[in-house]
Amino acid sequence: MWRKGVWRATATPRLQMSCYSFILNIVLLLCLAFSFYFTSCKHYKCRPSSITTNGNKHFHTTKEFYEVDENVNLLNYQDKKSYSKNSVYQKKIFKQISLKQKIYPDLNECQTRPLRPLYYQRGQYWVLENYIPADRSFLCNQSITYTTHGDYTFLGNLELLISRWQGPVSMALYAPDADFEYTLDILVYLRNCRSQDIKTYVTFHIFFDVLHTPKIMEKCRE
Structure with missing residues (x-):
């Protein structure tokens, strides 16, 4: 016991x-x-049946709350994606602008000259500037002008040149004596019977020696 x-x-x-x-x-x-x-517990079934957000918006079911939340997250993602695209695009634009400023620092300081005819003497030559102007004009900072010179024998390549350049062209032609009238006939033919781009983009200037002034110019002077 x-x-x-x-x-x-x-x-x-x-x-x-x-x-x-x-x-x-x-x-x-x-x-x-x-x-x-x-x-x-992250699924909406584990949440309470009634939710009030910080914006005092009341949802009767948790499913409504999470559908709205998913839409907001999707919009935020799209906004971030679009912002990233815009930022990349803005960086490219800034690089292009900065490169243009480096190459042409005085680009925005230029002055656009009108395409009106001017006749003056420079040394031993008479210059008929803008004798036949182009139908289309450009601002000085809008495009680059292709400049060249020659006589009427160089005009055979003009149509091919302007088809590739597609921009303003300034061409000075030497036309003394009888070549003056022959040059004018060719220019009229090119502008009216050949490519329309010649009439649109090309401005013709004519110059000749004082000692070889065309007869038609002497008659005009008289």
């Missing part, structure tokens, strides 16, 4: 300790389960 009493006296605290440890384990498991539930 003594042994049984001793055993009973010692068994009671052991049972109490085991019960306490069992209860503590259950409490810890419940705490872990709740913490895992609230930290890892």
Whole structure:
């Protein structure tokens, strides 16, 4: 009996300790389960059924809230994408502008001259500037003018040149004596019977030596 009493006296605290440890384990498991539930739950079904945003907009279901949230995220992504494209485009434009400023620092300081006829003497030559002007005019900073010179024998390549250049062309022709009238006949033929680009883009200037003034010019002077 003594042994049984001793055993009973010692068994009671052991049972109490085991019960306490069992209860503590259950409490810890419940705490872990709740913490895992609230930290890892990302689907809209795990959210409360009614949500109020910072903008005081009330959604009756969590599905509505997340549909709006996804749309906002998509718009934000598209805005960022478009902003990145615009920023890249702006950088390219800035590089082009800076390169243009380096090559032509005084581009915006130029003055556009009208294509009106001017007749003057320079040294031993008479110059008939803009004698036959082009139908289309450009600003001084809008395009680059292709300049060349020669006489009526060089006009055979003009149509091919203007078809490739497609911009303003300034051509000075030496036409002394009888070559003056012959040059004018060729120019009229090229402008009216050949490519329309010649009439649109090419401005013709004529110059000749004072000692070889065309007869038609002498008659005009008289």
